[in-house]
């Protein structure tokens with residue numbers, strides 16, 4: 001049995017949630033916790049202590065293997081449970097999947113820094129910096145434009161079927177749009193169309209954001225004076 005300790009929302013946890021909903025692997029049990037600033041059911045110290053990072057998601061396999069980073073968790077499950085394959089079926093396809101995953105991972109780092117140093121939600125938690133917010137917002141949108149130029153008009157991002165690339169992309173773009181109300185720039189027409197196609201899938205259903213936090217976070221572009 002593979003155990004996964006996770007949150008029900010948040011861009012890194014949601015990568016795993018979308019992936020599991022698509023893969024539907026047998027023998028994987030998920031325990032959901034609430035975010036640390038909510039009172040009930042927060043991750044207990046013994047779960048956080050499983051990794052030096054202490055962040056979620058965390059995976060623990062029956063032999064004691066622990067994996068504490070979302071992309072490594074996806075790869076680990078792919079290695080342990082081969083079907084359906086979600087990494088692409090040829091070397092070229094697999095490279096394409098990895099390329100998209102890494103570009104979106106970088107995009108999310110920039111997005112996270114933008115929010116951390118510019119969002120009303122981070123006031124009092126992190127030092128706000130207009131300069132950092134602007135630089136990171138620009139880098140986030142630049143990553144989306146790169147994706148736009150790499151992807152095709154139809155289907156999934158990197159293959160004829162759902163791959164890790166779609167799961168990671170959806171988790172990022174959904175979080176940006178639904179929690180911070182940051183849309184996909186209109187010039188990214190292919191990415192925009194893919195997003196609305198993929199949003200129809202049950203795996204991409206809107207996660208349960210805490211409403212109070214969402215309301216404060218909403219409007220990141222206005223809060224930081226950022227335009228496309």
Ligand SMILES: N[C@@H](CCC(=O)N[C@@H](CS)C(=O)NCC(=O)O)C(=O)O
Pocket residue numbers: 007009010011012013036054055056057068069070071
């Ligand atoms: N790079 C890590 C980041 C994970 C992460 O930052 N998780 C956040 C939730 S989105 C978290 O656990 N935050 C609460 C905490 O660290 O206490 C990954 O990919 O798994």
